[in-house]
Amino acid sequence: MAAEPVIDWLAVSRSKPFAELVARRGRFVRTAAVVLLAWFAAFLAVVGAAPDLAGSVVGAGMTVGFLLGLSQFVLAWALTWRYLRLSTSVFAGLEERARAAAGLPAGAEAAAS
Numbered sequence: 001m002a003a004e005p006v007i008d009w010l011a012v013s014r015s016k017p018f019a020e021l022v023a024r025r026g027r028f029v030r031t032a033a034v035v036l037l038a039w040f041a042a043f044l045a046v047v048g049a050a051p052d053l054a055g056s057v058v059g060a061g062m063t064v065g066f067l068l069g070l071s072q073f074v075l076a077w078a079l080t081w082r083y084l085r086l087s088t089s090v091f092a093g094l095e096e097r098a099r100a101a102a103g104l105p106a107g108a109e110a111a112a113s
Contacts (some may be wrong), residue, residue: 023041024091028083047068054068
């Protein structure tokens with residue numbers, strides 16, 4: 001059985017690729033959270049402050065409030081899709097660079113040490 005590589009996690013966490021990965025992911029997550037919460041706050045404001053508007057029938061029994069509520073799900077799925085796209089196009093490359101900084105071969109999974 002081959003010996004597992006010993007990884008200096010402190011060195012990895014201090015590496016530039018890892019710092020960039022953490023910063024880019026964090027920036028996306030913070031932005032996505034603000035967008036989603038702001039949209040939800042707008043939904044609550046419309047429902048709370050303008051119930052007549054929220055109760056307005058748009059068509060086929062659909063109200064403005066109901067459509068705004070459904071839009072929360074659409075926005076959440078859109079943000080998830082965007083994160084997955086960034087994961088494959090940007091974050092994966094940064095992960096590989098962080099692995100290389102740790103001395104791991106590409107695609108290698110590190111054992112906890």
